[in-house]
Amino acid sequence: AKRIIGMPVYSIQEAQQLGNVKSLLIDNREKRISGIIVERRRFGREERLISFAHIQSVGEDVITVDKSLVAERRNAHPQYMRQARNPINIIGSRVFSVGGKTLGKVDEFRFDSQSGAITALEISGNGGLFKERFLLDGAYIKTIALGTIMVADEALANATPLVNPLLSSVTGTVEMAKEKAGNFFNDTVNATKKFSENLAGNLRKTEDAEAEEEEM
DSSP states (O other): OGGTOEEEEEEEEEEEEEEEEEEEEETTTTTTTEEEEEESSSEEEEEEEGGGEEEEEOOOEEESOOGGGGOOOOOGOOHHHHHHHHHOEEEEEEEEETTOOOEEEEEEEEEOTTTEEEEEEEEEOSSSSSSSSSEEGGGEEEEEEETTTEETHHHHOOOOOOOHHHHHHHHHHHHHHHHHHHHHHEEEEHHHHHHHHHHHHHHHHHHHHHHHHOOO
């Protein structure tokens, strides 16, 4: 979800930039993204609302919609007025289980790019039950409110730990360095051993040659 904030929105028919994503509208009853607020700077700041149903694609770099007319004034759709006036920010919300346990805070959430349905929550401890970052399936979400999310107790047993990619990268680099250092040490030992054996062999040949000369 964080990734699409600030992402440009383009219409396919006109190949026109309609603005950049300013915020997401959350339907707490349906537990999904219902629309996006797009901000365009022309002679000032102009905000438009695009229903998620009109989004054709959420790509790596831009969001596309069929035509520019789908970007309408915020007050054009009464069903979105409540969500726009009292926006729900899932990121930063406290997460509790129905049984009364504090799980932590939402760092990020994932959604289905076709329907906007919230598919998972990324949660960090922050004094809660989880000490590391965990992923909770969106199917366990019971209620979404302002600053609070309630999840089923079953979510605790089905949480998936998230590995820090940076830490993994650093760990992998350290392990690789250790391996290279070990290989270098072994190669050095073998080379030294071989050199010593060759030197000893040459010395023996010299001694044998001198002994033969004395006998003659």
